[in-house]
Amino acid sequence: MNIAAVIEEAELHQGAASTAEEAGPAPKRTVVAYGFWIFLLSDIVMFSALFAGYAVLARATAGGPAGPALFNQTNVALETACLLASSYTCGLMALAIGSRRRGATYLFALITFVLGAAFLALELREFADMIAQGATPQRSAFLSAFFTLVGCHGLHVTAGLIWLAVMMAQVAIKGLRANVERRLICFSLFWHALDIVWVALFTVVYLMGVRP
């Protein structure tokens, strides 16, 4: 049997039992997003180490201020609302990119950016308040772990905001080319992953932390 016949045979079978193996190499878009998915999982593994450190040290307040005195639940609820809403608009942005609507892409990117910036502003205000009360990272092991964990998430959000601004400049200058689109897909994955980390964070740090 020659090669052409084998290929023809394979194509005949494809309709009946089509699997990923028979289809050949995946498109670049899939490979890039899968690679970025692996990076995100490794990032989450890094966060898990910070979470473990926080959980171990949460009671080690060294006579200093503890969670119930420091955490403001209204502030946390506002931060959560901002980040969740920005995750939603980021999803809508991904859909707008998929259907090549440039105006909607800019609009949803702008809303995502504003909500992310609002989250960051609330978090920085909270940090400033805590430090003004003397609850600095060097006060106790609990506060060191708190600022490391929450600050690391805040740094990720900052990086995400810079990335989003750069991507919008690329859309404006280069247009929705294939490589720009791939970067935007990676950005939306990154942003959703940050929201998942925040879910663990507000549960473990804030909601469990305000309980005596």
Added chain:
Amino acid sequence: MTDAHYDRAPGNSSPPTGEEADARSAVGVYTIGLALAVILTATSFWVANTPLLWPPGVALGLIVLAIAQMGVHLVFFLHITTGPDNTNNVLALAFGILIVFLVVAGSLWIMTDLNDSMMMPPELMNLHMQR
């Protein structure tokens, strides 16, 4: 044609077809996800503050709610499914979850065990840990 030709990347809801109806249903998926996430978040905040529940059970309830919400985010925002085109994504995720579980549960287990093995009363031990 079939959908299962290629593996699907995380974040890709469906193969791009450009149909208007598809775009509407994709918005619907994100909206359902948002609604579920809002409900679960609100429940978490309520559980943490209500005096109605048995206090020792609250921590466990909060963990269950958080895991449920992470699941909602994975399914509705990152579009991780159980389909054959998603096997690679799910396997990578499963490995990630295994490592996260080992790191968190292992650290907590070892540290609690260490504290228990120290022949010191808990208050003294806590003081010792604070240095």
